[in-house]
Amino acid sequence: MTPTSYNHIDTNVLIPLGLSFLTFKSISYLVDTYKEKVERSNSIHTALYLSIFTQIQSGPISRYNDFENITEKEDIWKYRINGIYRFFVGLCKKVLIADVLAKIVNEIFNSSVDTLSSSYAWLGSICFSLQLFYDFAGYSDMAIGLTEFLGYKCKENFVYPYMTENISNFWHRWHISLSEWFRDYIYIPLGGSRKGKCRVYFNLFVVWILTGLWHGLSLNFVIWGLGYFILISFERLSGITKRLKTKPAKIIYRVFSLFFINIEWVIFKAKSASHAFSYIARMFYSPDNSADKRTLLLLNDYWLFIVLAVLFCFPIIPTFEKKLEDKSSLKKAYDIVYGIVLIVGFVLAVSFIISGQNNPFAYGNF
């Protein structure tokens, strides 16, 4: 293909919504059927599993065996109620936190790197880490909630990822359905950890290159994937996660892990590999600190959303609900307050959407 002929090719191709998620589900269904993990059942159920609208855009990449009907009468109402609650929680996460933080992220990442001060660059990276989580986790909540409301089970996709103890564990908490898919359909078929030490790292390398490429066909995604390969390989080789015994050491390693995860998200978000490295360099050194003022003003404007975003990275609500399990009158009051809060959140979310303050789902492009 010559350069001149390339210029005549229309590169604006229409791609069906959720193509990659549909493809991954189809592969898992075919492989599981071949391995007889799945009983061949009626084609309508299979078609529903593959195409259910609640999961088509951005997953979760559920497995056929997990896509079960909720059949018991008691359970179905519990799932329906929790499903709708979950949908509303997801909507609030997406619109009231992710889309608000996106304003900071878009401003900073669209600025010329030359204008970034260290504080400004850090603010952008941390807000992107939070924005991406709330965007995707919010979408997942909505998807899982609707799936359950419709009477089908759905596995979790996020389990408080920023509470991770180490980098390996992060991927047992973040986009779980994707990491499990790569584990079961790439890593394990390649031999997993059963074919010797060198082979393990080769298998990890393949998985992380593919994970990077799945997110986008550009160098920064490859570097992003390789970054996780290096970090996870380091943890395996050094055995550091098992060696840390004391609480302070574990805390330090958690912070270290979050630090590197944050850097990885900068590479993920950047427009190119060179943009990523320039941005990261600015996080640690900037000759021009004039943007520090902008950092302070943005913190002044958005502090509430940033604080809420950080707070809800921790299981505050589930912990609180667990403590109320034995206190029926308090639980009733809590249920009423929680319901009202969700209604207020929904109304605010709608006001944000109507005012054009929302963004498309971040993972819709993958």
Next chain:
Amino acid sequence: MNKIRLFFMMLFLILLAAGQLIMKRYNDSFIELNGHVASVLGMNSYYSDRGVYVTDDKYIASASPKTSTDYEYNEMVSFNDFLRENDINLLYVNKPTKYNDDSFFYDNFGYESFTNRNADLFLQRIDNADITYIDLRKSMAEDGLSSKDIFYRTDHHWNAEAGLWATGIIVDELNAEYGYDIDKSLYDIDNYSTTEWDDCWLGEQGKLLSSSYVGLDDYIELKPIFDTDFTFYIDNKAEEGKTFDDFIDEERYNLEADVNHAGSWHYAYQRINNSNNNIDYGKILVIGDSYDNVTIPFLSIGVHQVDNIVLRGMNEDFDLRQYILENQYDTVIVSYAEFIIGAHDDESNANYNMFTFD
């Protein structure tokens, strides 16, 4: 089964089902709610993605990126040469924007704007090319006026009083530089009646944000107390027997209208080509912008004929130079708000062609 949760589930379903209807019916209320939340939380940059920033006292401002001013300078020099060859005077009027010092923007929003520095560079360049200009920012400083005195809070335009004041400065320059003999007393504010409305309208910038976020603006209408007699030229037809009052579309002053959808009160004053039957000299073309809604009517009071063009709205076939020659103007005034300097750097900018004087 948790009955409280079941009840809320039903409520949520009703909200979802009725969502479309609610959104359509209460669309403006939701926008106001959004603005109110942003206002309560003091989020001054909340609408920065729309190009607007808000100070603590709800004064809306926008930024301009840095420009070389090359295009604007080259066009002005070429246009000046053309006008000089044809013995037509050229006067450039630099109209201020909502802050006369770019440090205002940095101090309030931590963000660099180059609106004033672009204008400084451009004016210095055209000065070096011997093009006569007025920098109204300097006039403001001399007369002790601040930006907040002359600009609306919620709109990017200046008010009618500012238009009268600016026209007086232009008249001074026409008299001093180009031999006009316009009666300055015509621009004395004591010769005008005023009508004032408080908190009556929402400017164009404010409409991007909602009235609950920025509040409403006051408005002052000025009309001369002396007699006037104009002929208006609208769609190539002459309409005689007009007065200054006919420049003003008072239907815009509609206090019953929904402020979010009502027309801008700034445009109550209209730019209309006209001849003044009380004055027998002066034929001026103003190549301007929407700020001139409140300068052209006042300029028309002291000059026989004032025509105006906004290049943004002209089609590609329009030949400006031919138009000037055919109409035999003695003076062309190019009167631009300084944020138009640099607009040619961005093809998508609505003011992209404003400095194209072909």
